[in-house]
Amino acid sequence: xxxxxxxxxxxxxxxxxxxxxxxxxxxxxxxxxxxxxxxxxxxxxxxxxxxxxxxxxxxxxxxxxxxxxxxxxxxxxxxxxxxxxxxxxxxxxxxxxxxxxxxxxxxxxxxxxxxxxxxxxxxxxxxxxxxxxxxxxxxxxxxxxxxxxxxxxxxxxxxxxxxxxxxxxxxxxxxxxxxxxxxxxxxxxxxxxxxxxxxxxxxxxxxxxxxxxxxxxxxxxxxxxxxxxxxxxxxxxxxxxxxxxxxxxxxxxxxxxxxxxxxxxxxxxxxxxxxxxxxxxxxxxxxxxxxxxxxxxxxxxxxxxxxxxxxxxxxxxxxxxxxxxxxxxxxxxxxxxxxxxxxxxxxxxxxxxxxxxxxxxxxxxxxxxxxxxxxxxxxxxxxxxxxxxxxxxxxxxxxxxxxxxxxxxxxxxxxxxxxxxxxxxxxxxxxxxxxxxxxxxxxxxxxxxxxxxxxxxxxxx
Numbered sequence: 001x002x003x004x005x006x007x008x009x010x011x012x013x014x015x016x017x018x019x020x021x022x023x024x025x026x027x028x029x030x031x032x033x034x035x036x037x038x039x040x041x042x043x044x045x046x047x048x049x050x051x052x053x054x055x056x057x058x059x060x061x062x063x064x065x066x067x068x069x070x071x072x073x074x075x076x077x078x079x080x081x082x083x084x085x086x087x088x089x090x091x092x093x094x095x096x097x098x099x100x101x102x103x104x105x106x107x108x109x110x111x112x113x114x115x116x117x118x119x120x121x122x123x124x125x126x127x128x129x130x131x132x133x134x135x136x137x138x139x140x141x142x143x144x145x146x147x148x149x150x151x152x153x154x155x156x157x158x159x160x161x162x163x164x165x166x167x168x169x170x171x172x173x174x175x176x177x178x179x180x181x182x183x184x185x186x187x188x189x190x191x192x193x194x195x196x197x198x199x200x201x202x203x204x205x206x207x208x209x210x211x212x213x214x215x216x217x218x219x220x221x222x223x224x225x226x227x228x229x230x231x232x233x234x235x236x237x238x239x240x241x242x243x244x245x246x247x248x249x250x251x252x253x254x255x256x257x258x259x260x261x262x263x264x265x266x267x268x269x270x271x272x273x274x275x276x277x278x279x280x281x282x283x284x285x286x287x288x289x290x291x292x293x294x295x296x297x298x299x300x301x302x303x304x305x306x307x308x309x310x311x312x313x314x315x316x317x318x319x320x321x322x323x324x325x326x327x328x329x330x331x332x333x334x335x336x337x338x339x340x341x342x343x344x345x346x347x348x349x350x351x352x353x354x355x356x357x358x359x360x361x362x363x364x365x366x367x368x369x370x371x372x373x374x375x376x377x378x379x380x381x382x383x384x385x386x387x388x389x390x391x392x393x394x395x396x397x398x399x400x401x402x403x404x405x406x407x408x409x410x411x412x413x414x415x416x417x418x419x420x421x422x423x424x425x426x427x428x429x430x431x432x433x434x435x436x437x438x439x440x441x442x443x444x445x446x447x448x449x450x451x452x453x454x455x456x457x458x459x460x461x
Contacts, residue, residue, distance in 0.1 A: 027370065027379045027402045033280040033287075034367055034414045036069030036327050038438075045374020047412055051441035054331055054371050058410055061436050062449065063333040064351035066421055070104065070439040073327035073417075077108035080319055083290035090134055092275050092320025093119050095418040100437060100446035101324070102126025111154075113275075113318050117144040124151060134272075134318075136183075138204050145170055149178055157181045157233050157272075159206055164217060168226045180221065181233040181272055182207060184214045186252045188236045188245050205235070209252055218260050218268075229266075231313055232257060235274030238321065241287060243296045246273060250300045258308040267311055273297060275318035279325045281415045282365050287322070321418035328417030330355065330433075331371060332395075334409045335387065344398075345382045347405055352386010353393045354427045356413070356420045360392045368396045372410035375402035384411060388428050421447070429455055 028045060038050040047054045049069055057067060080089045090111040093102075097119055103126050105112060112128045114120045115136040123133055131154040137144070138159045145167050148156055158164055158180050171178055185206035207214035214232075221229045234249045250273065261267050278287045288296075297315070305312045332349035339345045358364040368384050380403040384396035395413060405411075424432045431450030436443050 027377075027400055028374050030369065031280075031283045031367070033285075034283065034326075035329065036072035036414075037075060038069050038071060039329070039414075041374070045370075047369070047371040047410075049329075050438045052438050052443055054410060054412065057436060057438070057443055058331055058333065058372075060443065061434060061445065063331055063410070064349070064355055064433045065331050065449070066328050066355075066416060066433055066435040066447075067331055067412075068324075068328045068417065068435060068437045068446070070327075070437045073101070073324060074104060074108055076323045076327060077105060077110055079290045080317075080323065081109060083294040084315070084317060087294075087314070088316040090272075090275075090316060090318040091323060092318045093123065094422060095320030096324045096328070096420075096422050097122050098435065098447050099126035102128050111316075113320070117141070117147060120144070120147065120151075120153070130154065134181075134316075138206075140166075142166055142170070149174055149176055153178070155179050155181055155230065157183050158217070158221075158227075159183050161213075161217065161220075164221060164224075164227070168224055171226050177226065177228050179228045179230045181231050181270065182214060182218050182221070182229065183233045183235070184209050184253055184256060186234050186236070186249045188249050188252075206233075209256060214256055215259055215263075218256070219263060222260075222264050222266060229268060231268040231270030231272065233272040233274065235318070236276060238276040239278045240276045241278040241285070243288070243293070243300070246297060247300045249273065250297075251304050254301070254304040254308050254310060257310055257313070261310070267313075269313055270316065271301070271313040272316040272318070273301075275320055275322070277319050277322040279322055279415060279418070282367050290319075290322075325415055325418035328420075328435075329412045329414040330416040330420065332384075332411050332413070334405060334407050334411055336407060337405055345380050345401075345405075347382045347384050347401060347411065348387060349384060349395065349411055350387060351433065352388045352395060352430075353390060354386070354388060354425050354430045355433050356395055356416060357423050357425065358419060359394050359397065360390075361423075366396045366413050366415060368399045368401065368411050368413045370402055370405060370409060371412035375404055377402040377404035379403065380405075384413070388430070390427075426450075426455060431455060 040048050042048050088111050090113040091105045092113045111132045112123050113134045130151045133153045134155040135148050135153050136157045183206035185208050187210050207217045221227050232253050234253045236245045236249050332351050336348045353360050379400035382401040386393040434449035435447035437446045
């Protein structure tokens with residue numbers, strides 16, 4: 001596509017709302033909020049991270065590869081810790097978890113949220129003290145609950161009456177009294193994609209507030225007196241920018257807190273407001289800083305506690321995406337470039353929906369940049385696509401890339417730290433990429449890339 005045609009389409013694309021929308025001519029610029037803090041361009045236009053050239057990363061580790069700016073991740077941990085000094089900050093491990101990341105968050109003084117036996121195993125292997133772990137999940141198995149009790153997980157967030165029964169029986173058998181939170185479905189419609197909104201009534205998580213199940217569950221736990229009920233938990237969704245949803249959620253959860261007090265004379269000492277804080281995937285996104293989030297959430301909770309005449313409970317939050325998402329970008333190599341009748345140009349890379357399913361699954365928007373060099377060519381409207389046998393195999397729906405992008409170039413997609421590796425698959429028997437952590441000009445592999453031998457090792461037929 002010619003440069004003037006790309007410019008003419010710019011406004012129309014913006015009205016459809018797909019992406020980033022920086023000036024089309026600015027194809028070499030980096031939008032700071034989209035990239036880890038230590039990413040820059042070298043004199044010849046290649047991306048660098050923590051002083052290391054991405055061309056060297058690609059040469060050593062291959063592509064596609066997830067590149068983690070370790071200092072950036074640690075800095076985001078510290079920002080949340082500083083913003084919430086009197087609260088417990090749980091890193092939501094489902095965003096991305098490996099032993100190296102567990103060690104990083106342990107060193108930064110974080111708590112850790114897991115939601116499966118596998119995540120619990122990684123957390124323990126990485127050195128997270130079990131008492132600093134919260135265990136989520138709507139269908140925890142007997143084996144998972146047993147292990148949580150045996151290792152001494154600090155908080156178990158109970159999600160159903162069947163789970164209360166299982167956990168009560170297992171705790172009685174062991175003679176232990178685990179600390180639990182009741183997950184409450186508060187009926188809040190978060191302003192996010194349907195599949196990542198988790199507090200409206202018609203979904204699988206938690207005890208319904210409106211239907212009375214949440215109050216019944218809390219009273220049952222208190223009356224049984226086997227589990228130690230520490231508080232309530234609410235999570236309204238993911239990739240949220242508007243804190244009004246948290247305000248409604250806190251109001252409803254604290255009203256339930258008051259009902260429990262009135263019914264049993266007990267004020268629960270803890271309240272977990274979950275996570276879901278949004279990040280910038282495109283230049284249209286404007287996430288709040290941790291300090292701003294802290295001020296807003298404290299104001300909401302203090303106000304509602306005063307209205308209900310409650311002592312303010314000890315707060316917890318669960319940022320995952322907001323910590324690891326911006327700290328990672330994915331590096332790809334271009335394989336083919338195909339112009340389709342002047343409509344757009346398809347830039348095919350050596351990964352795709354197997355390493356980033358979010359575009360296909362959630363209609364997520366991403367940005368991209370030419371990473372291996374600068375270009376003086378004009379912009380073309382491009383769609384960055386993968387190598388899989390699916391027309392929906394799209395990595396970046398719409399982006400202006402230099403018109404001279406060619407096979408062998410490197411393209412980088414920022415904001416891929418959250419859920420991309422966690423949700424990666426072997427579709428079309430494509431091995432999953434590795435993860436490289438970069439710090440002080442040095443790169444180390446923290447999750448190795450899969451090989452064909454790995455794929456065949458599981459095939460026992």
